[in-house]
Amino acid sequence: MTIDRVWLKSYPKEIPHSIDYEERTLQSYLKQAAEEFPSHIAVQFLGKEMTYRELYEQAKQFGNQLKTLGISKGDRVAIMLANSPQSIISYYGALMIGAVVVQTNPLYVERELEHQLVDSGAKVIVCLDLVFPRVSKVRKATQLEYVIVTSIKDYLPFPKNVLYPFVQKKQTGMKIDITYNENTLSFKKFLQGGVTTEPSEDVSPTDDLALLQYTGGTTGPAKGVMLTHANLVANTIQGLHWMYKSKRAEEVILCVLPFFHVYGMSAGMNLAIMNAYKMVILPKFNPKDVLKAIEKHKVTLFPGAPTMYVGLINDPSIQDYNLTSVEACISGAAPLPLEVQQKFEQLTGGKLVEGYGLTETSPVAIATPIWGKRKQRSIGIPWPDTDVMIISAETGEPADVNEVGELAVRGPQVMKGYWNRPEETAQVFKDDWFLTGDMGYMDEDGYFYIVDRKKDMIIAGGFNIYPREIEEILYEHDAIKEAVVIGAPDAYRGETVKAFIVLKEGRSVSEEELDAFCRKHLAAYKVPRLYEFREELPKTLVGKILRRVLVEEEKKKAEQQKVSNE
Template identity: 65%
Template sequence: MKVERRWLNHYPPEIPSEVEYKEQPLFTYLEEAATKNPEKVALHFLGKEMSYQQLYESAVRFSNGLSSLGIGKGDRVAIMLPNCPQAVIAYYGILLAGGIVVQTNPLYTERELSHQLEDSGAAAIVCLDQLFSRVASVKELTQLQHVIVTGIKDYLPFPKNVLYPFVQKKQKPFTVVDVQYGGSVHSFKELISKSENRRIPVDVHPKEDVALLQYTGGTTGPAKGVMLTHANLVVNSKQCSIWIYKHRIGEEVVLAALPFFHVYGMTVVMNQAIMTRAKLIILPRFDPKQVLQTIHKQRPTLFPGAPTMYIALLNHPDLMKYDLSSIQACISGSAPLPMEVQQKFQSIISGSLVEGYGLTEASPVTHANLIYGKQVKGSIGLPWPNTEAAIYSTERGEFAEIGEVGELLVRGPQVMRGYWNQPEETAAVFKDDWLMTGDMGYMDENGYFYIVDRKKDLIIAGGYNIYPREIEEVLYEHEAVKEAVVVGIPDPYRGETVKAFVVLKENAVCTEDQLNKYCRENLAAFKVPRVYEFRSELPKTMVGKILRRVLLEEEKAKEREKQEI
């Protein structure tokens, strides 16, 4: 089906409807940066800097090191690292060797790690020394042949590299690990130093060859490996660069507070920065005070993040002591961005904070609001160039009318090849050549899209369809509320009823009755939460996305206990 791309009428002249891109491997952008801007700073990590030439040479050496271990085209290599120079070197080194990157969350338990390594058939893993014991404990359950180990101190400047082990022992006892190298266990630094700095070409077919296996969260079962090709990743990075069209090649500074192992941080932060030859300021984890200090001192111009990051900064007691005016653009992803948060954060930077939308299966971005144009309240914005979107009415079995709620479908060159070794699961998420996102939303007459919620998060209470996001938006507008999430809990009369989990701002006072009165003034009666629970914090992923499913599992466990009694 051909859709009317009415959103193109709202593109500024600087954004084309179709982005031209070369059919080339993703690593070509690093090669170009090392050729055109060899001395330019590529990475800044806790005081130490690395030029594009040094980064490229390290990646080439690492690729040759992998080759010396017998790892070549099509072999999967896992990366289990926080944000650090080694994560970037390993990522591009694996691609230069013709391998497939398998991004692995450093917080994974042994069970989660074992599943991912076994499912991907990874031949090697690059991990932090602090995580070595976890990897070693599952190695025999997988096809792992090599474990390549590095430490944060390996790329710290003097004297931080010398003092780091002592600081770690003082702050976090037992986190400094003495790894015994030899056999299948290799030192990351030694592997690089012993390998030749000579690029050995590998035949890569961008549209066919998988560059990345990015595992989904597994909210509906075991995590699935999303196959993203070199072309998928090149296109999405290019689309991002075009969307931020005022940014200047070779002159921008990008803050990397989002983890690279998350597909959003990988594309919008790491790959997009290297494509545009920007300076990448790397932080190993999100710490609000460190982020504020870094922005104040390093003056980044681009700060992609997640809503909870911006919320944490806005609520930091020392916020006004720091100058954040260098920031020209922020794209928020991974979760809905409350309007209140957007407006407040924009008031302290010199540019725009806009909401975007994507999913792992689309590399990940498909939509965003205009950074240098009209921002539409509550909207995820317009489809990106080369991208089509439509709303499908699951009730009527056909494409929806303007303003009608249905499932969001997308298609474009950034959409995955499929799930790794799961043809049935792949077929289940495609309707013809459209990717079914699982998100419920609608399109207005101007081509702006809105997400009302995840299809699976829909609450049906007393026959009414209730979308948690709408209620959360209202809660976020309350002056005492810092964070909020809404779920449906079992109700013997209504089927489900609405429960709100709320975190109050520091020193704020608000009772359940006050919050209930406020909600009744701003929501239809059937949408008002029947239960409120105040918490000091909410469960989150490392990206800062609130884990609604964890709260749902807690509620289901409570219900089971009641039934047993």
């Protein structure tokens, strides 16, 4: 199917339509940064600083130590860490010997962890001491041969490293007691034994995997997305061209998005190392910590998720901080409400734009130009060398302008497929087009709009209703801090629209007031019939609202009600 790349006319003149990508591995960029800027600060972590030379040396030590354990090219190495120097060292060290990284969420419960370790066949896991008990419980059911354990304190400066165990025990109630042996290793001691020679492995950027990144499992067991070095390098280079005003080795990037999430990994860690930026790393999102970090370190780039920006603009102390160093932010992982974008830009003077992508696209495929034309509620235009097509649900052919259909993507950042799942891989590809499962449309200027996930669409009384459209309206109400809309079971309409609301501190609003507000902006069949006010909404660690958790809650309520009625 041929397409008209109408979006190219909307490109700022500084962004090329096509890029000549280097056929290189991810780890080669760490080597280059260390050679060009050996004394440049690579990592600032809670007061601890590391230069690019130090980071590169320790990654080589880690890689060489993995080889002594018998880990070789193609073996899977799981990393279950919060953002920290250890997470970068483990990632790049594993890549240096041709191993495949399996990023694992530290919040996973045993069932989720076991599935991912068994499915990937990981031989080694690097984990935090806090999650070691969970790893221990599933270990026998997996192919794990070694567990390498580290602590946040391992890379804290004095006296924080001494005080940390006491703070940890107070906060978690846990006293970490680990018996080390030949199969359970201390990260710190493991690293110290490593040599700093360059591990030599013949890695093909286009053929060899760098990463098995597991999807969220919203529609079943999580699947391992196979991403090559070429996929991840291409997406990082595309991002650099999108941020054409950024300067090599001069930017300060805030890395609070988790590296175990593909967006935090690509738009934070990989982007920084490719361009020798200084990374200011935070292990978790806390509004006060982020505000302090931006002011203290004069952060210029801040990739984030909408809930992070919501948390910041609603923090009562935000006016106490100087945030004017911020130049550019690309928001991902969830829809960015217009009100949040406008308020954040007013506070910082920087640009905050929305991007769109999936784990399967490494992850970014579309974004609003940072210093170019933007359109309200649009996710922007495709990145260089990225084609996006709207497929008509009726004809299966390219849709007309402004016609809603399914987004399909092709480009150098699109995955090889799902790990050990050839049938599921075949289902999401139509020729060389990846079918995203997201519904949207393109306007006459080539700007794209998401109306919702195909699977999130609500069908009420025969009408197709897209939650995102309703959520955008709710976010415009000045009393609302967060909102999510789902289809709740309804005996008469099939589904009915239900909104979950978190109010701003000190604010109140009634269901009747919200109903009147929505009716001014939405067709009657789209207006929520039910409202539920909550203190907080279920979220992933990245800040993505877990819509499916709320859907399951409503299904259970409906089933219980049906039983009680019988």
